[in-house]
Amino acid sequence: MSFRFRALTAPGAAALQLWLLEGDPVSLQGALGKNAPIDVQPRLHRLQSVDGSVLDEVVVRSPRPGKIELSLHGGLGVTRALRARFVECGGVEEVPRRDAIVKARSPLAARFAWADAQRAELDLNARAAAHGGWAAWAEALLPQRAWAELARGDAKMVLAGQPNAGKSSLMNAWLREQRVTVSPHPGTTRDAVEATIVWGDGVDAAELQLVDTAGLWADATGTDARAVARSHEVIAEAWRVLWVHDASCAPGPELAAGGLAKAEHLLLLSHADQPLHSEVEAALRAFPGVFVGSYSLIEQASEAVAACSEALRQQLGPAPAPGADFPLSPSAWTELEAAIAARD
Ligand SMILES: Nc1nc2c(ncn2[C@@H]2O[C@H](COP(=O)(O)OP(=O)(O)O)[C@@H](O)[C@H]2O)c(=O)[nH]1
Numbered sequence: 001m002s003f004r005f006r007a008l009t010a011p012g013a014a015a016l017q018l019w020l021l022e023g024d025p026v027s028l029q030g031a032l033g034k035n036a037p038i039d040v041q042p043r044l045h046r047l048q049s050v051d052g053s054v055l056d057e058v059v060v061r062s063p064r065p066g067k068i069e070l071s072l073h074g075g076l077g078v079t080r081a082l083r084a085r086f087v088e089c090g091g092v093e094e095v096p097r098r099d100a101i102v103k104a105r106s107p108l109a110a111r112f113a114w115a116d117a118q119r120a121e122l123d124l125n126a127r128a129a130a131h132g133g134w135a136a137w138a139e140a141l142l143p144q145r146a147w148a149e150l151a152r153g154d155a156k157m158v159l160a161g162q163p164n165a166g167k168s169s170l171m172n173a174w175l176r177e178q179r180v181t182v183s184p185h186p187g188t189t190r191d192a193v194e195a196t197i198v199w200g201d202g203v204d205a206a207e208l209q210l211v212d213t214a215g216l217w218a219d220a221t222g223t224d225a226r227a228v229a230r231s232h233e234v235i236a237e238a239w240r241v242l243w244v245h246d247a248s249c250a251p252g253p254e255l256a257a258g259g260l261a262k263a264e265h266l267l268l269l270s271h272a273d274q275p276l277h278s279e280v281e282a283a284l285r286a287f288p289g290v291f292v293g294s295y296s297l298i299e300q301a302s303e304a305v306a307a308c309s310e311a312l313r314q315q316l317g318p319a320p321a322p323g324a325d326f327p328l329s330p331s332a333w334t335e336l337e338a339a340i341a342a343r344d
């Protein structure tokens with residue numbers, strides 16, 4: 001005779017933990033101890049560990065015969081002792097089925113993981129077939145691909161531009177704290193500095209990693225050259241690049257189409273409180289991506305952050321609807337891209 005048990009609360013230390021036990025009533029009585037009160041009403045009980053010492057004072061409730069809910073304190077020591085006792089009494093632990101949902105770190109991740117779990121028994125080919133085949137599914141889904149990266153927590157928004165453009169000022173404003181050194185000396189930020197924010201609203205709020213870079217400068221040598229090389233690497237791997245350019249300075253070739261800037265990139269002009277450089281307008285016309293606006297990061301930092309956020313929202317378009325069949329795994333997206341490439 002045996003019983004099954006599983007945690008209903010997320011793994012890790014917490015104030016309380018809740019467990020569900022199911023099996024034949026005799027095994028369940030053995031699991032809790034022969035004197036344990038088993039009733040539809042919640043009852044207090046001193047649960048003993050394998051060695052006979054009191055493990056915790058727990059609340060036992062049996063909504064129906066063969067099923068027990070157990071609430072106890074949430075410490076990791078209590079969890080270990082509880083598992084040991086149940087295994088000793090012949091219990092078999094069920095791996096939580098909703099693991100991805102429990103691990104989800106944002107509302108967007110949780111709702112996509114939930115929708116994915118509903119289709120766990122279907123393989124990707126079956127899902128693609130239900131949408132008219134891989135090519136048709138890919139065509140419908142690819143415009144929303146950025147949402148999959150956001151939901152996975154992999155989305156990196158890299159702040160790039162020349163030294164002293166205001167990248168760290170913008171990053172600080174976004175984080176609403178002094179996380180990054182802001183300094184008038186070029187190259188103060190040597191390495192890429194990352195911080196995670198929760199971006200977006202309600203059920204679409206997702207983790208977004210902001211990455212501040214040292215910046216790009218043409219005549220760099222020594223450690224500066226290494227910092228510039230690192231900036232290039234981070235830009236190449238970015239989910240999005242947000243270019244920051246000091247509007248009172250001449251733009252570099254990186255902002256023009258054919259330079260580093262791409263159609264999905266964003267551009268913010270800083271130093272709007274200073275005279276506009278004569279070459280900036282032409283650079284704006286050549287920029288292949290989305291122009292966010294001109295701001296003084298000294299006087300209008302929060303407006304600049306709101307504008308970046310809004311530009312990103314516009315660019316991404318609406319998130320996949322709740323319950324939509326929207327795959328998250330990178331392998332699914334590789335297949336979708338291959339399907340589009342094969343069709344072209
Ligand atoms: N007047 C003015 N100064 C700014 C603006 N944005 C940044 N700064 C100043 O420019 C300097 C460099 O800014 P920082 O954010 O460190 O630039 P980064 O090198 O791109 O990270 C600092 O002294 C900032 O206070 C702006 O819009 N207007």
Ligand SMILES: [Mg+2]
Nearest residue numbers: 167168188189
């Ligand atoms: Mg900086």
